[in-house]
Amino acid sequence: xxxxxxxxxxxxxxxxxxxxxxxxxxxxxxxxxxxxxxxxxxxxxxxxxxxxxxxxxxxxxxxxxxxxxxxxxxxxxxxxxxxxxxxxxxxxxxxxxxxxxxxxxxxxxxxxxxxxxxxxxxxxxxxxxxxxxxxxxxxxxxxxxxxxxxxxxxxxxxxxxxxxxxxxxxxxxxxxxxxxxxxxxxxxxxxxxxxxxxxxxxxxxxxxx
Amino acid sequence: xxxxxxxxxxxxxxxxxxxxxxxxxxxxxxxxxxxxxxxxxxxxxxxxxxxxxxxxxxxxxxxxxxxxxxxxxxxxxxxxxxxxxxxxxxxxxxxxxxxxxxxxxxxxxxxxxxxxxxxxxxxxxxxxxxxxxxxxxxxxxxxxxxxxxxxxxxxxxxxxxxxxxxxxxxxxxxxxxxxxxxxxxxxxxxxxxxxxxxxxxxxxxxxxxxxxxxxxxxxxxxxxxxxxxxxxxxxxxxxxxxxxxxxxxxxxxxxxxxxxxxxxxxxxxxxxxxxxxxxxxxxxxxxxxxxxxxxxxxxxxxxxxxxxxxxxxxxxxxxxxxxxxxxx
Ligand SMILES: Cc1cc2nc3c(=O)[nH]c(=O)nc-3n(C[C@H](O)[C@H](O)[C@H](O)COP(=O)(O)OP(=O)(O)OC[C@H]3O[C@@H](n4cnc5c(N)ncnc54)[C@H](O)[C@@H]3O)c2cc1C
Ligand code: SF4
Ligand code: FES
Ligand code: FES
Numbered sequence: 021x022x023x024x025x026x027x028x029x030x031x032x033x034x035x036x037x038x039x040x041x042x043x044x045x046x047x048x049x050x051x052x053x054x055x056x057x058x059x060x061x062x063x064x065x066x067x068x069x070x071x072x073x074x075x076x077x078x079x080x081x082x083x084x085x086x087x088x089x090x091x092x093x094x095x096x097x098x099x100x101x102x103x104x105x106x107x108x109x110x111x112x113x114x115x116x117x118x119x120x121x122x123x124x125x126x127x128x129x130x131x132x133x134x135x136x137x138x139x140x141x142x143x144x145x146x147x148x149x150x151x152x153x154x155x156x157x158x159x160x161x162x163x164x165x166x167x168x169x170x171x172x173x174x175x176x177x178x179x180x181x182x183x184x185x186x187x188x189x190x191x192x193x194x195x196x197x198x199x200x201x202x203x204x205x206x207x208x209x210x211x212x213x214x215x216x217x218x219x220x221x222x223x224x225x226x227x228x229x
Numbered sequence: 230x231x232x233x234x235x236x237x238x239x240x241x242x243x244x245x246x247x248x249x250x251x252x253x254x255x256x257x258x259x260x261x262x263x264x265x266x267x268x269x270x271x272x273x274x275x276x277x278x279x280x281x282x283x284x285x286x287x288x289x290x291x292x293x294x295x296x297x298x299x300x301x302x303x304x305x306x307x308x309x310x311x312x313x314x315x316x317x318x319x320x321x322x323x324x325x326x327x328x329x330x331x332x333x334x335x336x337x338x339x340x341x342x343x344x345x346x347x348x349x350x351x352x353x354x355x356x357x358x359x360x361x362x363x364x365x366x367x368x369x370x371x372x373x374x375x376x377x378x379x380x381x382x383x384x385x386x387x388x389x390x391x392x393x394x395x396x397x398x399x400x401x402x403x404x405x406x407x408x409x410x411x412x413x414x415x416x417x418x419x420x421x422x423x424x425x426x427x428x429x430x431x432x433x434x435x436x437x438x439x440x441x442x443x444x445x446x447x448x449x450x451x452x453x454x455x456x457x458x459x460x461x462x463x464x465x466x467x468x469x470x471x472x473x474x475x476x477x478x479x480x481x482x483x484x485x486x487x488x489x490x491x492x493x494x495x496x497x498x499x500x501x502x503x504x505x506x507x508x509x510x511x512x513x514x515x516x517x518x519x520x521x522x523x524x525x526x527x528x529x530x531x532x533x534x535x536x537x538x539x540x541x542x543x544x545x546x547x548x549x550x551x552x553x554x555x556x557x
Contacts, residue, residue, distance in 0.1 A: 091232065134260055
């Protein structure tokens, strides 16, 4: 689908939606006071979702190309977890505050919970599932195990995706620099010292990540 | 999130036309602020216009100015050699903001437009004049530790949360915008608004105007002596309690010129013009800086939980100036 297609079809949806909203609101007003109108509108929003045509999306995840059709409000995080069943990427806060959902988009780390899937047209996504090759773990995964870089493990996929990017970006020069450039990944178990050690180790051992 | 429509136009004109046609449409760039606000029902556009296909990326030095196009990522601006060499204050401010992941998503245009982090603005169950005009301000008599001490009104005491905007205010940036009637240049001082009786309006940008670039004077005199100080509750990844962007041009032991702005204290980035006047053509000294730091804060007033800012703000100004002049 070309950008123009999306633009045109988008407009049709908008008018359809307005029509639905107006007609339902009119019916509700005839029957009920303000609060109920609001509730009706809210309910309608859910029903109306079915009338929104989905947008086409081509996205490559861990090397596999997918042709999908998605609702514009689906985040990349929900697409990965619920449509593609790649549940390695975690949902911590869903508001951009914890870093558990960190993935690489075209090689750069980003938060999948604040990224709309429909905006990733043509992009290459790497998740924690895409780091290892077969049974061989990625050096950063090995280092996290060696240094005990986790306790409950919930933040770990995000930490590891962020850690790989941190080293690739050249921001792992010292413990202080690592702490600063890993600050977007919160760990409620407080595994920070071991995470820093794991990253230092990978940095020291060198090699290409 | 409520359902919405999506469009990805490939020209600025098509993008602007789309918001002109549809009153409930909004631009989206990185999405790092808008998607969060949409998830929580604070902003509810029925159509989003994805501007990422527009040719609005990159940084160029043109004569006496440096032009940063609106879709350039915060991480890209902070790492750009032109910026780190000639506008290090901007690079410092950007690096002090958010996290590496968010800076990889955040754009210059989106950062200019990011909305306040007042917790009541985010909580749709409570009154907030900025979100629901006329409903009241929950922060005025609520938990207002992060809020403004100057440049507020009885309608709203929120602060602009951006670090980048503070540096842009100090550096005399101009915001270049395009609308249905053509292009207009807005000085950064006039871009963000005071709350007055209309706190729902953060900026003077019209709904159908698209930010295309930011232009900053290339003033090499300031480049080597500039500093962004951000005071926050944790060492990194937290919004500012207060922040200071400062650039001094010191020649033969005297301050030839100064540019100062402050964040975390007002509804907009707060330029400290009286402090600048106070120290211009003076010899740097601790005493001079301590006195100068109070010049712009005479009208400052706390709201209870944020009274500490009345002390923290001048201290942060004075400390930043001392560090820059080598007196720390
Ligand atoms: C957890 C967290 C912590 C953060 N910490 C900090 C911090 O410490 N300091 C800081 O400064 N910021 C911080 N941020 C905020 C971050 O900087 C902003 O979210 C970001 O700059 C917004 O840019 P964006 O491109 O993603 O904007 P979007 O979310 O895409 O858009 C934001 C708004 O700008 C409008 N817009 C975008 N581009 C244009 C344009 N070209 N023309 C007209 N309108 C436009 C959109 O319509 C929307 O209303 C934080 C964010 C999060 C989630
Ligand atoms: S300070 Fe402003 S944003 Fe916060 S509750 Fe009051 S009106 Fe709303
Ligand atoms: S789930 Fe994305 S940052 Fe927390
Ligand atoms: S290991 Fe438990 S949150 Fe980090």
